[in-house]
Amino acid sequence: MCMLADPSIKYRPYTPLQLPDRQWPSKTLNKVPIWLSTDLRDGNQALANPMTIEQKNAFFDKLLACGFKEIEIAYPAASDTDFGFVRELIENKRIPDDVWIQVLTPAREDLIRRTFASIQGAKKVIIHMYNATSPLFRTVVFNNTKEQTVDLAVKHTKVIRQLADEYSAKYGTQFKYEYSPETFTQTEPEFAVEICEAVKQMWGKAGPGEDRIIFNLPATVEIAPPNHYADQIEYFGTHITEREKIVISLHPHNDRGTATAAAELACMAGADRIEGCIFGNGERTGNVDLVNLALNLYTQGIHPKLDFSDIQACIDIVNQCNDLPVHPRHPYAGELVFTAFSGSHQDAIKKGFEVQAQRHALAKAKGEPLIWEMPYLPIDPHDLGCNYEAVIRVNSQSGKGGIAYLVKTHLGLDMPRKMQVVFYQVIQEISDREAREMTVTDITAAFRSTYHVGGPNYDGRLSLRSFKVTEEHVAEPADQLSEDLPAEGRYFDGTISVDGVYRVIRGNGNGPLSALLDALRTYLSIDLTVREYVEHTIGEGKEAKAASYVELIKAGQNHKERTEGWWGVGIDTDIAGSGLRAVISAVNNAIGDRQLPELKLSVGLKSHSGQADVASVILNALLLDLPRRLQVHFFEIVQRTAQATEGSIDYDTLTNLFKTTYGFTVQELPLILKSFTMEHVGSGELRSVVGTFVINGQTIKISGEGNGSLSAVLNALDPYFEGTLTVREYSEHSIGVGSGVKAASYVELLYAREENGELKRTGCWGVDIDEDISVSGVKAVLNAVALHVPLRIPK
Ligand SMILES: CC(=O)SCCNC(=O)CCNC(=O)[C@H](O)C(C)(C)COP(=O)(O)OP(=O)(O)OC[C@H]1O[C@@H](n2cnc3c(N)ncnc32)[C@H](O)[C@@H]1OP(=O)(O)O
Ligand SMILES: CC(C)C(=O)C(=O)O
Numbered sequence: 001m002c003m004l005a006d007p008s009i010k011y012r013p014y015t016p017l018q019l020p021d022r023q024w025p026s027k028t029l030n031k032v033p034i035w036l037s038t039d040l041r042d043g044n045q046a047l048a049n050p051m052t053i054e055q056k057n058a059f060f061d062k063l064l065a066c067g068f069k070e071i072e073i074a075y076p077a078a079s080d081t082d083f084g085f086v087r088e089l090i091e092n093k094r095i096p097d098d099v100w101i102q103v104l105t106p107a108r109e110d111l112i113r114r115t116f117a118s119i120q121g122a123k124k125v126i127i128h129m130y131n132a133t134s135p136l137f138r139t140v141v142f143n144n145t146k147e148q149t150v151d152l153a154v155k156h157t158k159v160i161r162q163l164a165d166e167y168s169a170k171y172g173t174q175f176k177y178e179y180s181p182e183t184f185t186q187t188e189p190e191f192a193v194e195i196c197e198a199v200k201q202m203w204g205k206a207g208p209g210e211d212r213i214i215f216n217l218p219a220t221v222e223i224a225p226p227n228h229y230a231d232q233i234e235y236f237g238t239h240i241t242e243r244e245k246i247v248i249s250l251h252p253h254n255d256r257g258t259a260t261a262a263a264e265l266a267c268m269a270g271a272d273r274i275e276g277c278i279f280g281n282g283e284r285t286g287n288v289d290l291v292n293l294a295l296n297l298y299t300q301g302i303h304p305k306l307d308f309s310d311i312q313a314c315i316d317i318v319n320q321c322n323d324l325p326v327h328p329r330h331p332y333a334g335e336l337v338f339t340a341f342s343g344s345h346q347d348a349i350k351k352g353f354e355v356q357a358q359r360h361a362l363a364k365a366k367g368e369p370l371i372w373e374m375p376y377l378p379i380d381p382h383d384l385g386c387n388y389e390a391v392i393r394v395n396s397q398s399g400k401g402g403i404a405y406l407v408k409t410h411l412g413l414d415m416p417r418k419m420q421v422v423f424y425q426v427i428q429e430i431s432d433r434e435a436r437e438m439t440v441t442d443i444t445a446a447f448r449s450t451y452h453v454g455g456p457n458y459d460g461r462l463s464l465r466s467f468k469v470t471e472e473h474v475a476e477p478a479d480q481l482s483e484d485l486p487a488e489g490r491y492f493d494g495t496i497s498v499d500g501v502y503r504v505i506r507g508n509g510n511g512p513l514s515a516l517l518d519a520l521r522t523y524l525s526i527d528l529t530v531r532e533y534v535e536h537t538i539g540e541g542k543e544a545k546a547a548s549y550v551e552l553i554k555a556g557q558n559h560k561e562r563t564e565g566w567w568g569v570g571i572d573t574d575i576a577g578s579g580l581r582a583v584i585s586a587v588n589n590a591i592g593d594r595q596l597p598e599l600k601l602s603v604g605l606k607s608h609s610g611q612a613d614v615a616s617v618i619l620n621a622l623l624l625d626l627p628r629r630l631q632v633h634f635f636e637i638v639q640r641t642a643q644a645t646e647g648s649i650d651y652d653t654l655t656n657l658f659k660t661t662y663g664f665t666v667q668e669l670p671l672i673l674k675s676f677t678m679e680h681v682g683s684g685e686l687r688s689v690v691g692t693f694v695i696n697g698q699t700i701k702i703s704g705e706g707n708g709s710l711s712a713v714l715n716a717l718d719p720y721f722e723g724t725l726t727v728r729e730y731s732e733h734s735i736g737v738g739s740g741v742k743a744a745s746y747v748e749l750l751y752a753r754e755e756n757g758e759l760k761r762t763g764c765w766g767v768d769i770d771e772d773i774s775v776s777g778v779k780a781v782l783n784a785v786a787l788h789v790p791l792r793i794p795k
Contacts, residue, residue: 014224017189017231024230024269032297032305034070034247034273035290037063040085041072041104042251043281047322055321056085057094062317063278064096067306070126072102072275076118077111086118095122100176102126107156116163121171126214127160128178129153133195134186150195153179157202177203178214180251185219189232192217193239206245215240216275218251219262222285226258230265237270249273252288254280259288264296279318279326279333295332299379308332311384338381339390341437343399346392348375350405353388394438396431400424406443412538413447416549419567426450451569451585460588461596462524465502466625467494469512469576490515495625496584498524498596504615504631512576513550516583521555523612524596526587528552528566531559533582535575546578547571552586566590601649611635614654621655622664627731627746630765637661662767663783670696671717671786673779678709687712693782695720695791709774710747710781721789723753727781728763732773743773745780751789764788 004010039059044050051059056073063071073089074082086103089095101122105115107129119125131142131152138144144152157179164175179199181192196215200206206213217236219229229252237248248271252259263274276282280289291314294304308314311333315326328335340346352374360370372380381388388409392402400420407423408414415423426446431438438446448454452463470491492515493506507519513530520526532551537544551565568586572578599616615631618624626634641657642649649657663669676691689712690703704716714725729748734741744767751762766784770776785791 014228016228017235019231019235022231022234022269024234024265025227027268029264029268029297029300030302031267032302033267033271034249035068035294035304035306036070036072036102036249036273036275037068037277037290038072038102038251038275038287039063039277039281041075041102042275042283042287043277043322044082045075045078046281046283046286047324049323050079050081051321053081053085053088056081057088059317059321060089060094062314064099066278066308066314069098070100070102070273072104072126072128074118075104077105077114083114083118086122090119090122095124097123100124100126102128102178104128104130105160107131107152109156109159112156112159112163116167119173120167122173124174124176126176126178127164128180128214128216129156129160130180130182130216131156132183132220133181133192134183135188136186137183146191146194150198153181153195154198154202157199161203161205174210176210176212176214177205178216178249179203180216180218182218183220184217185223185229185232186221189235190239192232193236196236196240200240200242200246206242208244212245212247214247214249214273216249216251216273217271218275219253219259220251222253222255222259222262225256226262226265229262230269233266233271234269247272249275250288251275253283254285254288257285259286260292260296263288263293278314279330281318281322281324289331291333292331295379295384298383309383309385311386313385332379332384335390338377338386338388339393340376340402341393341395342397343402345376346394346402346405347399348401349377349391350401351375352377353405389440394427394431394443395436396428398427398431398438403427403443406440407447410440410444411447413547413569413571414536415569416532416534418532418551418565419549422567423447423450450589451567452588453569453571453581453585459497460585461499461591462584462588463497464581464584465495465497467492467516467577467580469493469515469580492516492519492580493628494519494580495619501599502616502619503599504612504619504626506612513579513583516580517552517555520587526591526596527555528587528590529555529557529559530583531565533579535578538571545571545573546575548575548578548582550579550582550586552583552590601651601654602647610639614638617651617654618658621651622658623735624658624664624744624767624769625733627729629729629748630746630767633748633763633765634658634661661787662765663787664767665769666783669783669786670791671782673775673782674699676713676778678712678774681705689713689716691716693717695793698793700793710777713778713781714749714785717785717791719794720791721785723751723789725785725789726750726752730777732777735769742769742771743776744769745773745776747777747780747784749781749784749788762788 040056074086076083076086095101103115103119105112133149138149167173168175181187181195184192200213203213237243240246250263250266250271252262276288276290278291280286291308294306297304315333318326326333340349356374363370392405394402403424404415404420427438427443430446448458452458452460489508489510490512491508492512495502495504503523505519505523507515507522509515509518517528530550531553535546535548538547539545548570551567553563553565557563566586566589568582570578570581570585572581599613601613602610611631614635615626618626659666672694674692674694676689679688681688686705687709688705692699692701702716704712706712706715710727728750732743732745735744736742747766749764751764753760764784766780768776768779768783770779
């Protein structure tokens with residue numbers, strides 16, 4: 001066993017100071033200290049591989065960028081690299097006029113002279129000399145009495161004073177003198193004061209303001225709790241003479257892990273300046289961390305006069321120059337410090353962001369400051385150049401709040417509370433099963449596949465292809481629709497894909513959602529009803545979209561009972577579309593892998609779903625999404641054809657019947673298009689067509705003009721038939737995507753002519769496809785003409 005049962009036989013406790021009237025505990029930290037970065041000296045000397053000149057240069061630039069005005073750049077007598085770096089900075093004029101460089105030297109004349117040699121030509125220099133003053137060092141390292149220790153400091157201060165005067169005269173250098181009674185915290189307090197008094201006297205130049213002498217009182221080794229350091233600083237500050245001519249500087253090391261606290265309490269005790277390193281590099285456990293100290297002030301609403309707006313750049317420079325990582329839990333800078341994995345933290349942060357957004361909106365309107373008040377986050381990550389992306393990360397310890405926050409942040413979807421609970425279980429199950437953190441990508445992918453949003457890759461068994469919701473019942477000439485639709489409410493008329501097969505479905509209800517549910521009940525025996533519905537917009541202005549969330553339950557169940565429900569999400573440019581998509585999404589979750597009724601044709605006279613089913617067959621076979629009036633027209637034809645077979649007709653017969661009825665891709669018609677050109681004429685409103693057609697086997701060149709391309713073609717055909725032809729309905733849609741896309745055109749012409757002295761009118765439909773949309777329209781017109789209008793070639 002290594003640790004002693006009674007450590008008091010080996011370790012002595014520190015000796016507390018008797019300060020009956022100590023003041024610092026009732027002080028508040030509200031003053032920004034003078035910062036000195038010793039990254040390039042104390043930080044550097046603690047590295048296994050001290051920095052190269054290039055690394056020191058990069059680090060120096062970063063310290064300037066952060067706003068440091070005092071930087072200890074080297075121990076010039078230590079190495080050619082340190083000496084050379086100081087020379088390079090000076091010779092290359094890389095030190096801004098308002099920045100003091102500081103150089104460290106021991107109390108040895110040869111090394112002091114070497115140190116001065118390094119700073120020739122510099123504008124502002126702090127010469128920093130140290131010698132250890134504690135009993136242990138006096139006896140063990142120097143073998144000196146107290147008097148000899150004072151003498152060492154005073155003698156070398158004298159050398160420094162002489163050289164400083166010489167260099168000021170020769171180079172115009174402005175000097176400050178810093179003296180460190182090294183191991184101050186282990187030195188008798190009265191002796192520390194005594195030696196500093198002697199040094200002050202020998203320096204002889206201490207004055208107020210810029211002329212103050214700096215007494216740097218290091219916790220070379222941190223040996224006591226932070227309050228003890230504060231006591232020592234208060235003692236020093238109240239016992240040294242000419243306090244106004246002195247800068248009391250701190251140099252805390254972190255051996256007990258309390259350097260930050262020690263520095264803060266010591267500032268309360270009167271210190272003016274702090275030496276440290278960014279992220280706490282330095283001998284052993286490091287110097288006090290200046291980022292930590294500065295940001296502690298910042299979160300109290302005090303600007304520290306150091307800028308860590310791009311904290312990652314500081315981390316990078318430290319990684320690169322010190323070859324040391326910054327701990328993931330490091331205050332303010334660690335990779336995980338703005339991250340919550342646990343459910344209750346995430347929940348509080350999510351709520352915090354929501355409430356804060358409202359609070360900030362109010363404060364903004366009133367012109368009041370936007371105060372940061374966030375559970376678990378003492379600082380806004382944005383202020384340090386970080387984003388909120390990593391604030392919430394999800395694993396098996398997480399709850400619904402955090403997951404909902406990520407879905408909201410990354411997909412813009414604000415799930416209703418009950419849905420959050422359901423989706424949380426989905427994520428929890430994956431996280432538990434795979435025993436790992438769920439990344440944002442995992443969560444958004446799981447959301448998309450659970451609710452079938454995000455494009456065709458996430459489609460469920462059912463997906464909505466196209467739809468129309470109407471308020472009024474659309475009256476048809478033959479009033480064929482009355483078989484399907486009642487006279488009031490909302491009507492859903494759409495095409496969905498069911499396990500890859502297209503189905504044309506229709507229904508009606510009080511609103512669009514119930515109309516769709518009615519259609520699903522009629523055509524697919526899916527009998528569900530809405531228990532909860534919520535919607536919101538995503539984004540603003542032209543880019544705005546609607547998001548809808550719906551929970552479905554089995555039809556006939558009590559909405560208030562805790563019965564099973566299925567959630568769905570829909571996003572669309574319009575609110576009706578998003579609601580319908582949400583229903584389809586929820587239906588997908590409700591049906592699971594249950595078998596759905598297949599498309600069965602029933603075209604008898606009493607058929608309820610016949611029109612839509614026939615349209616479904618054509619859609620699946622030919623990819624033609626028939627306009628509503630054409631569905632009606634074709635259904636009549638199908639019914640007549642199937643009369644002989646008592647309403648029974650197979651898919652192939654039906655498809656062929658469609659082709660021959662509308663001339664769709666039929667080759668041998670009395671009117672065939674060979675070629676044509678269509679041009680704009682006049683000021684652009686008119687179209688002119690010139691083409692070669694085959695009429696009754698004879699190739700003929702024809703030409704004509706009209707308001708549009710279809711009427712131009714009809715006018716060109718005028719000489720070849722009796723009566724008139726006008727366009728009654730035209731529609732088109734694309735088939736496929738990308739380079740293989742085609743256009744399908746549907747046209748209904750009204751053919752009027754006199755027969756036996758009577759005016760007769762017939763509606764004639766034609767359908768065709770082509771790669772070129774204007775060609776498909778012309779071909780559809782020609783099909784309608786060829787099938788219904790007797791053509792003749794005039795002599
Ligand atoms: C708490 C601190 O961080 S203090 C700063 C510490 N930083 C460094 O030491 C880095 C740079 N140091 C060096 O490069 C070398 O130590 C040098 C160039 C300064 C001196 O090197 P060397 O002459 O080889 O001596 P060494 O490194 O062994 O130092 C020990 C000697 O210096 C003396 N010494 C130690 N500190 C001081 C001081 N502040 N003033 C005067 N002498 C000192 C020791 O008593 C010892 O003397 P001795 O040889 O007579 O017994
Ligand atoms: C040189 C002094 C200030 C020092 O680095 C220390 O005591 O830690």
